[in-house]
Amino acid sequence: MNKFSFRKITQFIFFAIVLIVTYAKNAVELGLPTIPWIDGLSLHAICPFGAVETFYTLITGQGMINKIHESTIVMFVLVTAGAVLFGSAFCGFICPLGTIQEWIGKLGKKLFPKKYNKIIPQKLDVKLKYLRYVVLAAILYFSSTTLKLVFADYDPYYALFNFYAGEVTITAIAVLAVVLLSSLIIERPWCRYLCPYGVILGWFNKIRIFKLSRNSTTCIDCKKCDRVCPMNLKISDKKSVTSTSCISCMECTSERACPVEDTLVMKMGGVK
Amino acid sequence: MSAQSKAIALTLAVLLLGGVYVADYLGFWVTESTKEPAKYTDGEFAGSYNPADIRGSYSFEDVANAFEISVETLADAYGIDATDYTAAEFKLNQLEIVYPNLGEDVELGTGSVKYFVALYTGLPYEDEGDGLPLRGIDILTEEGKIDDAKRNELLAIAIDLSLYQTSDETSSPTTETSENEVEEEKIITGNTTIQDLYNFGLTDDILTEVLGEIPATKSMSLRDFCTEKGLSFSEIKATLIEKIDH
Numbered sequence: 376m377n378k379f380s381f382r383k384i385t386q387f388i389f390f391a392i393v394l395i396v397t398y399a400k401n402a403v404e405l406g407l408p409t410i411p412w413i414d415g416l417s418l419h420a421i422c423p424f425g426a427v428e429t430f431y432t433l434i435t436g437q438g439m440i441n442k443i444h445e446s447t448i449v450m451f452v453l454v455t456a457g458a459v460l461f462g463s464a465f466c467g468f469i470c471p472l473g474t475i476q477e478w479i480g481k482l483g484k485k486l487f488p489k490k491y492n493k494i495i496p497q498k499l500d501v502k503l504k505y506l507r508y509v510v511l512a513a514i515l516y517f518s519s520t521t522l523k524l525v526f527a528d529y530d531p532y533y534a535l536f537n538f539y540a541g542e543v544t545i546t547a548i549a550v551l552a553v554v555l556l557s558s559l560i561i562e563r564p565w566c567r568y569l570c571p572y573g574v575i576l577g578w579f580n581k582i583r584i585f586k587l588s589r590n591s592t593t594c595i596d597c598k599k600c601d602r603v604c605p606m607n608l609k610i611s612d613k614k615s616v617t618s619t620s621c622i623s624c625m626e627c628t629s630e631r632a633c634p635v636e637d638t639l640v641m642k643m644g645g646v647k
Numbered sequence: 648m649s650a651q652s653k654a655i656a657l658t659l660a661v662l663l664l665g666g667v668y669v670a671d672y673l674g675f676w677v678t679e680s681t682k683e684p685a686k687y688t689d690g691e692f693a694g695s696y697n698p699a700d701i702r703g704s705y706s707f708e709d710v711a712n713a714f715e716i717s718v719e720t721l722a723d724a725y726g727i728d729a730t731d732y733t734a735a736e737f738k739l740n741q742l743e744i745v746y747p748n749l750g751e752d753v754e755l756g757t758g759s760v761k762y763f764v765a766l767y768t769g770l771p772y773e774d775e776g777d778g779l780p781l782r783g784i785d786i787l788t789e790e791g792k793i794d795d796a797k798r799n800e801l802l803a804i805a806i807d808l809s810l811y812q813t814s815d816e817t818s819s820p821t822t823e824t825s826e827n828e829v830e831e832e833k834i835i836t837g838n839t840t841i842q843d844l845y846n847f848g849l850t851d852d853i854l855t856e857v858l859g860e861i862p863a864t865k866s867m868s869l870r871d872f873c874t875e876k877g878l879s880f881s882e883i884k885a886t887l888i889e890k891i892d893h
């Protein structure tokens with residue numbers, strides 16, 4: 376298996392970018408040492424999910440809710456364009472909250488090699504994944520009725536990059552702590568069960584231009600793809616991976632886990 | 648080979664970073680509130696911000712940044728409690744959420760803030776049709792921004808927000824107990840009619856005492872009657888509420 380991973384490098388780079396620009400902004404406000412040449416940005420200004428939160432107020436002509444700016448809409452459009460091409464690849468390649476869960480998961484795999492990512496029974500796992508829709512519906516409802524960025528008070532992503540800046544609620548820090556701790560035993564718990572943006576991007580897996588496709592004639596049914604999937608998806612009996620939970624990490628494909636060349640690959644239009 | 652992962656990684660990186668670069672070049676990459684109303688283009692005030700261009704998406708802070716008025720004054724005038732909302736971040740289009748029960752004819756939104764700011768700053772403003780909070784009119788008086796004649800004129804469009812501030816006082820329409828339902832029906836708003844006043848238990852004698860006469864048209868709204876007779880709606884309203892309570 377090829378150890379070198381473009382995905383992991385991309386994850387690292389985007390994590391670093393977000394860390395640096397949010398620090399640059401907080402540093403100016405908190406009087407901490409600043410970073411020369413770097414313009415600080417608020418996390419709200421670069422998180423594409425903000426556009427979803429302000430969707431209702433935008434279409435009803437009420438403008439954007441507090442703290443959301445034009446840049447948020449730009450990010451949303453760009454990430455959506457990426458999702459049309461590669462489904463939820465933003466989750467697997469870019470999102471820093473996904474990345475940090477993966478990093479902690481690496482430690483978890485070492486600490487609990489037998490139990491890691493196997494403690495939630497499959498039936499319960501399937502049910503818990505619906506929580507993502509509940510979180511999404513609640514956010515849409517409360518942001519459109521209060522015109523405030525209500526989710527910021529619970530958002531672990533915001534807490535991750537701003538916990539030292541004082542503006543973060545205890546609730547958000549608690550959510551972050553629970554997410555990071557449970558990452559030791561469950562792979563990407565936030566993405567899997569709660570992320571409201573992940574579920575939106577996940578829907579693009581059904582319509583994406585480049586689909587993950589399995590060639591059933593060359594597949595030797597070794598089920599290696601199923602075993603490596605961080606989201607515990609069953610791939611070995613599918614023609615295409617269209618699950619909303621797939622994060623497009625490419626770990627299952629012929630360039631990583633699948634031992635047969637050109638068997639599990641990304642294909643334009645997928646396999647009919 | 649990991650050509651496909653490489654393709655995804657490069658495409659996303661170019662799309663996001665390149666997209667931000669292009670958006671910045673085109674002027675779409677706005678990462679902070681730059682809420683600035685248009686300026687007067689001619690006349691004595693040319694170059695000053697025009698309150699008529701204040702938008703519903705502006706926060707009190709945006710308004711305070713553009714005009715000689717403080718966030719505290721705005722919050723005080725509009726009864727915004729800093730414990731519910733950070734007053735500085737409070738957006739004008741949230742007024743309708745905070746005061747949902749003002750009645751159909753009563754306008755208390757961005758237009759009201761535009762008018763209030765114009766009066767407070769002495770800037771010219773034409774569209775004077777919106778209501779003003781009673782507390783706002785008091786502030787204008789206390790700070791010497793308006794004279795008595797103007798105050799009396801403004802009292803006709805005053806809205807006493809203290810009557811609407813807590814759900815106990817206003818009793819939302821969904822309140823369950825019948826006792827509260829009665830209370831709720833007795834709230835006088837801009838579209839309360841003369842007939843409603845009779846329904847609240849007020850008699851001809853009381854109406855004559857408070858209004859000076861018995862209005863001929865029972866379907867007329869109290870506000871219209873006051874406007875027609877040159878009476879202060881908010882003062883009449885306060886007196887009538889006292890009578891209802893007795």
Ligand code: SF4
Pocket residue numbers: 465466467470471472473474563565566567570571572573574622
């Ligand atoms: S599911 Fe959510 S948190 Fe996870 S990687 Fe995707 S966007 Fe990020």
Ligand code: SF4
Pocket residue numbers: 587603604605606607608610616620621622623624625626627628
């Ligand atoms: S291993 Fe394959 S199926 Fe599982 S999340 Fe990654 S890309 Fe999707």
